[in-house]
Amino acid sequence: MGNVPSAVKHCLSYQQLLREHLWIADSVPGALDPAQEASQLSGLPEYVKIVEVGPRDGLQNEKVIVPTDIKIEFINQLSQTGLSVIEVTSFVSSKWVPQMADHTEVMKGIQQYPGVRYPVLTPNLQGFHRAVAAGATEISVFGAASESFSKKNINCSIEESMEKFEEVVKSARHLNIPARGYVSCALGCPYEGSITPQKVTEVSKRLYGMGCYEISLGDTIGVGTPGSMRRMLESVIKEIPPTALAVHCHDTYGQALANILTALQMGINVVDSAVSGLGGCPYAKGASGNVATEDLIYMLNGLGLNTDVNLHKVMEAGDFICKAVNKTTNSKVAQASYNA
Amino acid sequence: MATMRGSLRQRLVGLASVRAASTSSVSTFPKRVKIVEVGPRDGLQNEKNIVPTSVKIRMIDMLSEAGLPVIEATSFVSPKWVPQMADHIEVLKGIQKFPGINYPVLTPNFKGFQAAVAAGAKEVSIFGAASELFTRKNINCSIDESLQRFDQVLKAAQAAGIPVRGYVSCVLGCPYEGKISPAKVAEVSKKMYSMGCYEISLGDTIGVGTPGIMKDMLSAVMHEVPVAALAVHCHDTYGQALANTLMALQGVNFQKLLEAGTFICQALNRKTSSKVAQATCKL
Numbered sequence: 082m083g084n085v086p087s088a089v090k091h092c093l094s095y096q097q098l099l100r101e102h103l104w105i106a107d108s109v110p111g112a113l114d115p116a117q118e119a120s121q122l123s124g125l126p127e128y129v130k131i132v133e134v135g136p137r138d139g140l141q142n143e144k145v146i147v148p149t150d151i152k153i154e155f156i157n158q159l160s161q162t163g164l165s166v167i168e169v170t171s172f173v174s175s176k177w178v179p180q181m182a183d184h185t186e187v188m189k190g191i192q193q194y195p196g197v198r199y200p201v202l203t204p205n206l207q208g209f210h211r212a213v214a215a216g217a218t219e220i221s222v223f224g225a226a227s228e229s230f231s232k233k234n235i236n237c238s239i240e241e242s243m244e245k246f247e248e249v250v251k252s253a254r255h256l257n258i259p260a261r262g263y264v265s266c267a268l269g270c271p272y273e274g275s276i277t278p279q280k281v282t283e284v285s286k287r288l289y290g291m292g293c294y295e296i297s298l299g300d301t302i303g304v305g306t307p308g309s310m311r312r313m314l315e316s317v318i319k320e321i322p323p324t325a326l327a328v329h330c331h332d333t334y335g336q337a338l339a340n341i342l343t344a345l346q347m348g349i350n351v352v353d354s355a356v357s358g359l360g361g362c363p364y365a366k367g368a369s370g371n372v373a374t375e376d377l378i379y380m381l382n383g384l385g386l387n388t389d390v391n392l393h394k395v396m397e398a399g400d401f402i403c404k405a406v407n408k409t410t411n412s413k414v415a416q417a418s419y420n421a
Numbered sequence: 422m423a424t425m426r427g428s429l430r431q432r433l434v435g436l437a438s439v440r441a442a443s444t445s446s447v448s449t450f451p452k453r454v455k456i457v458e459v460g461p462r463d464g465l466q467n468e469k470n471i472v473p474t475s476v477k478i479r480m481i482d483m484l485s486e487a488g489l490p491v492i493e494a495t496s497f498v499s500p501k502w503v504p505q506m507a508d509h510i511e512v513l514k515g516i517q518k519f520p521g522i523n524y525p526v527l528t529p530n531f532k533g534f535q536a537a538v539a540a541g542a543k544e545v546s547i548f549g550a551a552s553e554l555f556t557r558k559n560i561n562c563s564i565d566e567s568l569q570r571f572d573q574v575l576k577a578a579q580a581a582g583i584p585v586r587g588y589v590s591c592v593l594g595c596p597y598e599g600k601i602s603p604a605k606v607a608e609v610s611k612k613m614y615s616m617g618c619y620e621i622s623l624g625d626t627i628g629v630g631t632p633g634i635m636k637d638m639l640s641a642v643m644h645e646v647p648v649a650a651l652a653v654h655c656h657d658t659y660g661q662a663l664a665n666t667l668m669a670l671q672g673v674n675f676q677k678l679l680e681a682g683t684f685i686c687q688a689l690n691r692k693t694s695s696k697v698a699q700a701t702c703k704l
Binding site: 338339343373376379383412 | 596597599627628629630631632633634657658659660661663664666667668
């Protein structure tokens, strides 16, 4: 059962099937419109915005320091895929995150395509000012639903971090710069273990209240499963409209797509992902990191949901960056397609 | 770190209690899920290196110790076709048979079935496909002809009191035919079920499926085969397996369906997919 001889992979029907599933732009003329063709699993949002975090969250967790020009080329390639939001870099001290030491050069060096937004992380006011000076027009701040994680990661309590972020977000609002809020450890913490949905809601509400336009709920160590995702979202959705929420799922335990599907079913329509599933997990050696953008798009295409993103081009960008950091892709779609 | 490992261990070991808690707010999930472990057969069959018999036996024994209720041990197929399974007799005879655990084996034809029974098999599986081209390329006959061949196996199995599990390949896509209609999957499943298979495992053989397509296929099949007799066999080639499996689990409330059988299947048909999705959404 299931023994597909390698010769079969070159057979036309298989290629056609893949093209339809992958929604490749140059598909066979006369092929049916994917949106009509795909299964009508309604109750899901018609459009899903993908926030590409590969250049930041992905590369941040890669050991090899990627040269600035490679980062810039990578982001430029991503800008041509249809992605509407690409998180570019982090204005954090290079002592803490050496990979992001070239934040100013990257921000200044990328081509800013019309219709694409390029948010950057700004952990504090200093980082924020630098980001603005370098031309940033959107920023993100990072909270956590775990006191221990907050202390270990940014050396202060949740409350102290919120006070810092208030300053940043207030300054951003003065300059009409949108601010996105992240909540880490939304489904579990490497230090505290399980995290209550109430705590996630409290932190999210705080960030939303201070003016973040969107709250990205992060399963930082990928331990979440559909049940815990559902419980957490049920709690957060009581306080924050689902249209202002996003999910940021790590695939450390292979649960990301199932968790994302659960979130979509609950009305969330913004999903963070990283090309090639870049980035490992600093808390689980050998584990994978972010959910792969390619695998996410494959699922969304199959569900008939619109993303405006060209999967084939994303795969090309993934191939480029994997060669540059000398690693195999974590995307199953890429693995399957390049071996076909 | 100790806390994370501790919480992970809790998560893995205390799964039963965690599951009970996590399903409390999601009434459409089944209360129990039976996992059919196909690693020693479907898994190893696709591995290039020939695994020594002793290693296969040890692997199966370890899986038995883990408490899996069903472990597909091997395949009574000609070694010419599948060299990895050449040691099928030694494996089936060599494994420890834990009480309460089933050890089905594949039997592609009557000859294989007889050899399996002689070697002590107490449960067998047969393989159909929802694609004519796949059947032709794989076993050189049409779907109907393949089912006729299996009929011999089913009759003999019934006479010997041996349960038979039926697999349907290519349920979400075929490497030769491309798209596969849910109606075709339902037709083949129905035939195999009515021939006497106690369970039908629906296989996304090339892993191309996504959750919506899975749901459409299951909706069609559930018209013809009671859901309690269905299983899903998802390949993870494109990373979609868990999402597809989740969708399969969501569509099914085993308790309700066991009570109401066909009526619920019809009810599911009257309800569109959107109503099922809405039912699971607590907004």
